[in-house]
Amino acid sequence: MLKEIVLKADVLSSGISKGTPVFLNSETICKDNKISKKDSQKEIVKFEKAIKKSTKQILEIKKSLANDSLSITFDILNTHLEILNDPIIVNEVICKIKEENKCIYTILKDIISDYKSKIKDPFFKAKVLDIEDVFKRIMTNIGAIKIDILKKMKSKSILISNEIIPSDIFESDDTHISAFISSSTSYESHSAIIARSKNIPFLTNVDIEKLKSLDFKDMIVDAKLGKVIINPSIKTFETYELLVKNTKDTLPKIKLKKNINIFANVSNQKEIEKLKSKNISGIGLLRTELLFFNNKKLPTIDEQFSVYKKIAKNLENQICIIRLFDLGGDKNFYNLDTSNNFFGSRGAEFLLKNPNILKDQITAIIKASALGNFQILIPFVKDLSEIRQIKKIALDIQARLKIPSNIKIGSMIETPIAALMADQIAHEVDFLSIGTNDLSRYTFASENISSKRLHLGMIKLFKMIIQAAKDFEKPLYLCGEILASKSILNKFIELGLSNFSVGLKQTDIFK
Structure with a gap:
């Protein structure tokens, strides 16, 4: 019988989990080698192709993770896209290939090594990790390194590596990951933030080489007390089994006051089937741009109508707010926005x-409105003219179809300019919907926004929007994962909000 061994560790994400250890190793295929001046141009072409391939992969990952209501995943992937399109970083690599006559693998490795040795500030060190993550993807795409274990992991796998980076998480099936263990990961790192967002236990400051030398099959990660067992x-196994069961049975619920309505954000067709049980x-919020992410192109009118019909059947005349395709900019899922700009033209x-x-989309919605209580929501509004043009198009389509429909049209308030114009927008539409994720992100110009408290500046913006809705007697909805915090939810209720929309999984925490 194998002896029980306990190793101490630091906690990055709390929780308890058991599973089979999986060591993440990358196999280096390319060698550090010099190349001729003649071949340097070929290396540059390979590098540019790898950037395009990496960009396409990240956009596909964004599509596949889009049903995740947590905005941090999008923020990290957007950071990676910015790095791939950063002319300073791209030009530095190309210049070094030309000047030093080295292969891409060596150049990227040298640049990261140089950054790490020179940069000591914690904030910029985190940025270096993002660049290293992107470079790792590029090296994989040029065939310099090979990582194939991520997609082959079985259920209840404990992922172990010296450094866990976001791409390791994005490339794996997180339903198969029960915990992470690393030798050196900071609490503020993106991978630690993702783990906390997804409630996956994460321990660091563990001697990985020692772990590799031990003979074992199973382990328990106690990311509450900081132990790897x-x-x-x-006896230990039974103790932790009971502890995990008791934890599940006593998950805190948020008790709602009367006249508070909880709606669901729906992002994929599997969630539609679960609506009746909630x-x-x-x-x-029906995120229509994500409903069809397995499609290589946008859906036809008939394909859209079919899904809306299914929703109507499952909702039994309850409200369904359909957000028009929120595409473009950092949501260029179908590669339709050719501006190559992070902001680009997005939403409306x-x-x-x-x-x-x-x-096509408005046509499908109006056709489906005869079957259910559908409403149209205009995304990422930045100007009144956008609302007026879309309303006119909807009226023209309704007249052409000769379908009697009093379908309501609302506006997302998710840009600072829309918040400042909330009174004028409220006058134009039938309802308003606050998108807390983007509104916070663009107001702060930051990815790292507290989910535990509301900033005074944001409270001012929310008050403006709430007052505008009251003045024009228009329904107001608020969407975002920030509502999982009881204190923040109560603050919004104090401010006068009563309609809240959260991820389908989050609806279970309310009673």
Whole structure:
């Protein structure tokens, strides 16, 4: 019988988990080698192709993770896209290939090594980790390194590596990961933030080489007390089994006051099937650009109508707020925005530049409105003219179809300019919907926004929007994972909000 061993560790994400250890190793295929001046141009072409391939992969990952209601995943992937398109970083690599006559693998490795040796500030050190993560993806795409274990992991795997980076998480099936263990990861790192967001236990400051030398099959990760238990005894195993069961049975619920409505954010077709089992008032946000992410192109009118029909059947006349395709900018899922700009034209602006996409979707919604209580939500509004143009298009389509429909049209308030114009927007539409994730992100110009408290500046913006809705007697909804915090939810209720839309999984925490 193998002896039980306990190793101490630091906690990055709290929780308890058991599983089979999986060591993440990358196999280096490319050698550090010099190249001729003649071959340097070939290396540059390889590098540029790898950037395009990496960009495409990240956009695909964004699509596949889009049903994750946590904005941190999008923020990290957007940072990676910015790095891939950063002319300073790209030019530095190209210049070094030309000047030093070295292969891409060596150049990227040297640049990261140089950054790490020179940069000591914690904030910029975190940025270096992002660059290293992107470089690792590029090296994989040029065939310099090979990592194939991530997609082959079985259920209840404990991922172990010297450094866990976001791409390791994005490339794996997180339903198969029960915990992370690393030798050196900071609490503020993106991978630690993702782990906390997904409630995956994460321990660091563990001697990975020592772990590799031990003979074991199973382990328990106690990320509450900071322990890795190798070869747990029957007694230890039973103790932790009971502890995990009791933890699940006593998960805190948020008790709601009367007249408070909880709606669901729906992002994929699997979630549609689960609607009947949830105690919700309807769908507060149907992310239509994500419903069809397995498609290589945007869905036809008939394909959209089919999904809306299914929703109507499952909701039984409850409200379903359909957000028009929120595409473009950092949500360029179908590669339709050719501006190559992080901001680009997104939401309402993108739809008006692509009228066929807009008209097809509105047509499908109006056809489906005869079957259910559907409402249209205009995304990423930045100007009143966008609302007026889309309303006119909807009226024209309704007249052409000769379908009697009093379908309501609302506006997302998710940009600072929309918040400042909330009173004028409220006058134009039937309802308002606050998107807390983007509104906070663009107001702070930051990815790192506290989910535990509301900033005074944000409270001012929220008060303006709430007052505008009251003045024009328009329903107001609020969407975002920030609502999982009881204190923040109560603060919004104090401010006068009563309609909240959260991820489908989060609806279970309310009673």
